Amino acid sequence: MAKDLLLTELVSGGSAETLLAAILKHHPDISAPVPVEDIARRVGITDIRDLAEEGGSSSLLVDGAGATGIISCSVALSSPRRRFAIAHQLGHFLLGTQREDGPCAARDLSENRRDTPHRKQEAQANRFAAGLLMPKPLMAASLDSLGKPAIAHVAKLAASYGVTIEAAANRYLDVTPSACAILFIKNGVVHYARPSRAFPAMAIHRGDAAPSSVLSDKIDQPTAWIAVEARDWLILSRDMRSPKVVMQVLAKKNGLHLVMLFINAAAEKRADEEAEKYATERPSFGRGTDRR
């Protein structure tokens, strides 16, 4: 009965978000790691096959009426990447955006731009995949129980949700109410840099050299939080007060450093209010010394 109801709701189509809402409504007890293959089979995927080719590709074959589909994933994919690929292809299936021109490549599974119809469809399938593998209510509860942001949380979430560290970082930044940013630095070069909604605009992007303050030799042991120079990381106009930015680094194998930047938004708001009060109370030039 539930199956029929879910299918009826999905057939009516819609955005990644409405599809996810329908799936979650019919899986109220969902927990991490989300059983992506079971969900796929429940909504019309009849088989999940191995694709013998090398590389990170995955594809979807849909029957003429679009009621059922077969997902294929490259055998070269790790388990977290395979789970994301299945969720991404399920997204194409339910959104009705299956590709006619061959399989989706590894780069399509990290696409987030929407400037061409092709990229937009890939980005939508990725939004669906992230929302299915890391449902917002579950992630919000996980972040709550983990407490104040810490870079180790990203690796922990990746392990418990069965996703890559990059997918976990993306979703962490989508869901967290905190002002933080995550960067992946490989051999001193930024490979990934993304702020949360509450974090200011960043001055550092993919391909840039990382500031020299990013240092840690202890593999898998996060550093303590240290204060860093805000202007190394943020776009700040000259007349803007620099916020206090702290950084935590987690070194991984192969020269990879995971970095989290954090700004205490409540403390910054108080400091802004203080600065404003001081500015209005301060005697103007020429009034002489004001001794209290």
Ligand SMILES: [Zn+2]
């Ligand atoms: Zn795709």
